[in-house]
Amino acid sequence: MITAGIDMGSKTIKVVILKDGKIIGKGKELAGFESREAAEKAFATALKESGIGRNDINGIVATGAGRKNAPYTDREITEVGSDAKGVISLYPSVRTVIDVGAEEGRAIRITPDGKVLDFALNEKCAAGAGAFTESMSRALETTVEELGRMSLRSKNTIPMNAQCAVFAESEVVSLLHNKIPKEDISRSVHDAIASRIVSLARKVGFEPDVILIGGVALNVGFVDSIQRLLECKVTVPDEPEYISAFGAALAALEE
Numbered sequence: 001m002i003t004a005g006i007d008m009g010s011k012t013i014k015v016v017i018l019k020d021g022k023i024i025g026k027g028k029e030l031a032g033f034e035s036r037e038a039a040e041k042a043f044a045t046a047l048k049e050s051g052i053g054r055n056d057i058n059g060i061v062a063t064g065a066g067r068k069n070a071p072y073t074d075r076e077i078t079e080v081g082s083d084a085k086g087v088i089s090l091y092p093s094v095r096t097v098i099d100v101g102a103e104e105g106r107a108i109r110i111t112p113d114g115k116v117l118d119f120a121l122n123e124k125c126a127a128g129a130g131a132f133t134e135s136m137s138r139a140l141e142t143t144v145e146e147l148g149r150m151s152l153r154s155k156n157t158i159p160m161n162a163q164c165a166v167f168a169e170s171e172v173v174s175l176l177h178n179k180i181p182k183e184d185i186s187r188s189v190h191d192a193i194a195s196r197i198v199s200l201a202r203k204v205g206f207e208p209d210v211i212l213i214g215g216v217a218l219n220v221g222f223v224d225s226i227q228r229l230l231e232c233k234v235t236v237p238d239e240p241e242y243i244s245a246f247g248a249a250l251a252a253l254e255e
Contacts, residue, residue, distance in 0.1 A: 011030065012031060054072065082247035104129055147221060194226045210233075
């Protein structure tokens with residue numbers, strides 16, 4: 001049985017193809033202004049890697065913010081549902097899922113069989129998502145990747161008062177003018193995002209094991225902040241951005 005999952009994220013689109021539950025192909029593209037075209041390109045990449053044609057696929061399920069615009073799909077599943085399915089299949093001991101993407105963050109508490117007990121979303125403010133780090137990296141004239149690495153070199157904790165991405169950018173500029181080291185500002189930026197996400201996790205009553213997925217999980221500074229604020233070890237998969245698409249492909253397999 002061959003199935004596929006398409007995660008129509010706000011920034012990137014991910015496709016995973018499974019054969020009997022095992023990954024045989026993946027693809028990823030920036031969503032851009034034409035998300036459907038980007039999804040088709042990501043799908044083509046996954047098909048090429050898997051060595052099959054689209055007609056060989058028995059079922060396709062879409063997830064993500066733009067899932068209604070996904071091509072080829074048979075049905076849709078929420079991000080919460082696909083996260084839970086993907087995580088519990090790969091990490092059976094996980095009970096709390098934290099998923100942070102470009103424009104949204106969520107915390108999900110799941111049962112041992114992957115059912116969702118509770119979840120909370122941060123979907124109306126960029127200060128709790130990856131867009132915040134992109135904005136702050138521009139203010140610091142660096143890349144998001146270097147922003148994460150810089151935070152690990154911080155020696156001091158600098159409180160960040162602004163709770164809005166727009167005002168926080170002005171605050172960062174002010175801190176630079178006051179000769180505050182970029183490393184310390186970077187740590188404050190990541191702590192600000194992490195504090196919002198940790199609030200979601202506490203709201204759903206998080207319990208170990210905890211896993212961090214989504215594109216922002218690739219940011220080492222954010223991972224460090226989450227672990228410090230949660231006061232527990234957090235698992236990060238090798239390719240955290242594909243977990244939701246993997247879960248969608250598993251949902252197709254179940255049918």
